[in-house]
Amino acid sequence: MKDNKQKPRELLNSKATVTPMARRQVLLGGLGLMGGAAAGALGLTPALSAASNLPPNIPEWTRVLGPGVLTNPYGQPSPFEANVQRRTVDWLTPDRIASISFTPLADLKGIITPSGLVFERYHAGIPAVDPHQHRLMIHGMVDRPISLTMSDLMRFPSTSRIAFLECPANGGMEWRGAQMDGVQFTHGMLACCEWTGVLLSTLLAEVGVNKKASWILAEGADGAHMSRSIPMSKAMDDALIVYAQNGEALRPEQGYPVRLINPGWEGNTCVKWLRRLEVGDQPWYQREETSKYTDLMPDGKSREFTFVQECNSVITSPSPEKPLNQGKGKYWVEGLAWSGRGKIKHVDVSYDGGVSFREAKITSIVLPSALTRFGIELDWDGSPLLLQSRAVDETGYVQPTYQQLRDVRGTNSIYHKNAIHTWKVFATGEVANVQLS
Ligand SMILES: Nc1nc2c(c(=O)[nH]1)N[C@H]1C(S)=C(S)[C@@H](COP(=O)(O)O)O[C@H]1N2
Numbered sequence: 001m002k003d004n005k006q007k008p009r010e011l012l013n014s015k016a017t018v019t020p021m022a023r024r025q026v027l028l029g030g031l032g033l034m035g036g037a038a039a040g041a042l043g044l045t046p047a048l049s050a051a052s053n054l055p056p057n058i059p060e061w062t063r064v065l066g067p068g069v070l071t072n073p074y075g076q077p078s079p080f081e082a083n084v085q086r087r088t089v090d091w092l093t094p095d096r097i098a099s100i101s102f103t104p105l106a107d108l109k110g111i112i113t114p115s116g117l118v119f120e121r122y123h124a125g126i127p128a129v130d131p132h133q134h135r136l137m138i139h140g141m142v143d144r145p146i147s148l149t150m151s152d153l154m155r156f157p158s159t160s161r162i163a164f165l166e167c168p169a170n171g172g173m174e175w176r177g178a179q180m181d182g183v184q185f186t187h188g189m190l191a192c193c194e195w196t197g198v199l200l201s202t203l204l205a206e207v208g209v210n211k212k213a214s215w216i217l218a219e220g221a222d223g224a225h226m227s228r229s230i231p232m233s234k235a236m237d238d239a240l241i242v243y244a245q246n247g248e249a250l251r252p253e254q255g256y257p258v259r260l261i262n263p264g265w266e267g268n269t270c271v272k273w274l275r276r277l278e279v280g281d282q283p284w285y286q287r288e289e290t291s292k293y294t295d296l297m298p299d300g301k302s303r304e305f306t307f308v309q310e311c312n313s314v315i316t317s318p319s320p321e322k323p324l325n326q327g328k329g330k331y332w333v334e335g336l337a338w339s340g341r342g343k344i345k346h347v348d349v350s351y352d353g354g355v356s357f358r359e360a361k362i363t364s365i366v367l368p369s370a371l372t373r374f375g376i377e378l379d380w381d382g383s384p385l386l387l388q389s390r391a392v393d394e395t396g397y398v399q400p401t402y403q404q405l406r407d408v409r410g411t412n413s414i415y416h417k418n419a420i421h422t423w424k425v426f427a428t429g430e431v432a433n434v435q436l437s
């Protein structure tokens with residue numbers, strides 16, 4: 001593990017280079033595998049030579065009729081975008097069953113993550129749930145326990161909400177130093193979708209909750225029976241029982257046919273393939289070691305519950321995946337900010353490792369507990385930069401530096417790392433992940 005926490009000036013002058021292998025994998029990962037085959041399926045042929053398609057010539061695709069409707073009954077991205085893929089880090093987990101894949105943040109625009117690119121986190125793989133044989137049970141300290149079919153669930157008043165989904169382990173590999181060479185891996189346990197379903201409070205009103213009840217156990221139908229204890233206050237506030245994502249049924253990866261979404265809270269509380277909600281008067285012990293999400297503090301004690309995903313941000317371009325590869329001149333620097341405590345108020349960007357900051361433009365709709373996009377124009381003179389973004393949310397909370405975060409949390413943690421991130425831009429335009437204290 002590289003441990004390259006340095007002061008801005010040392011880093012700006014350092015000769016450190018980008019790890020060439022890692023970057024090449026990120027940039028070329030899917031192309032060789034998918035480009036040709038996908039292009040064939042759509043009836044597109046790669047250009048004979050690029051120049052023959054450029055003005056003033058008439059490009060070849062303008063001279064022929066293209067494939068017709070229903071060439072692709074469920075549409076796919078252009079084959080030229082085949083490199084935009086979820087990716088995993090093979091050394092992170094022993095297999096791909098209890099594992100994670102990452103959202104390709106560098107290639108995305110706006111604030112909505114396309115469903116097929118939402119990061120995946122499984123403790124026992126994806127169960128093949130048949131919606132007709134699936135039930136959502138609600139029982140425990142309630143007056144009228146119920147077992148709902150999917151059709152039953154869809155008869156309740158429906159509501160939609162855009163919210164981010166973030167694993168609290170996002171960035172966890174960076175606690176001890178800069179390690180992952182790409183924003184996909186430093187911040188890609190993150191997505192933002194429009195979620196549609198029924199407010200949990202509506203279902204709880206239907207079953208009649210005992211006045212003494214204060215917690216709810218949510219349990220999944222996967223082999224891990226992954227379960228989480230949710231305080232009644234969140235259940236009664238904005239917790240959503242979701243059956244749709246970005247306008248269509250949930251994807252199997254995201255919990256088809258039904259999952260829990262707790263806006264602004266740890267992704268692990270958002271139980272997928274939801275089969276059971278048990279109402280009780282105390283939290284349940286988290287059963288498996290692998291599904292414990294506790295924060296180990298410097299004194300060796302653990303925090304049992306840290307539900308909220310605090311304010312965070314990252315520049316997605318430039319990034320190791322998006323170098324400044326057009327020489328000197330103007331570039332659009334952009335990134336994402338988010339806070340589980342509400343709306344993003346503003347984002348500052350630094351080009352000199354936090355010595356000075358300037359305010360970025362917010363370029364998207366601003367919603368509570370949703371990704372928010374920012375951007376700022378850079379007129380690059382070709383000298384090295386230390387790029388940072390620092391977000392502030394509507395509670396006034398300012399995203400901490402590594403030093404500030406480590407003063408409270410030490411370096412033993414895995415979860416809830418929201419420190420200001422630094423990209424070093426070299427004179428060549430290449431970008432590397434570095435850490436400043
Ligand atoms: N049933 C079930 N729910 C689950 C999980 C799981 O393994 N099983 N993983 C959790 C974790 S740790 C996270 S971060 C989120 C990830 O959601 P996603 O895979 O839709 O991105 O789902 C949560 N819900």
Ligand SMILES: [Mo]
Pocket residue numbers: 121166167168169267268
């Ligand atoms: Mo997670």
